[in-house]
Each structure stands twice: as structure tokens, then as C-alpha cells.
Amino acid sequence: MATIAIKPKRSETASSVPSGSDLETGEIAINSADQKIYTKQADGTIVEVANASAGASEGFAIALAVALG
Secondary structure, eight states: OOOOOOOOEEEOSTTOOOOTTTOOTTOEEEETTTTEEEEEOTTSOEEEEEEGGGTOOHHHHHHHHHHHO
């Protein structure tokens, strides 16, 4: 069976947030410097869905990974 790698958009630049034109609806982006995960909503807005410094739990991270497939 072939291995499938999922590669979200990513940045290692602190305080870098994706713009609406950077993502498709439902696509995720990760900023490893800030330890944040973003996604684009159907209305075109970018929302932060996880923030390690805000106390995001391991359970939340697992739930997000399952939800994203």
C-alpha cells in the first residue's frame, strides 16, 4: 500500500497568519514558531483553531486530526 503524506501549508515565521488567498476553504495552515493552526471558513475568513500557548490539550489536537481525516 502506498504511503500518503498530508502536507499542510506551514510557516516558521513568528506572528505570520495566512491570508484568505493563501488557503482554500477547509485547508489548514500551521505556524510552528507560534504553535498555532489556522483554517479558512466558507465565508473566506481565516480562523485560529488551535493555539498551544493558550493551553490547547492533547485531546483537542487528536480530535482536530481525526476531524481533518
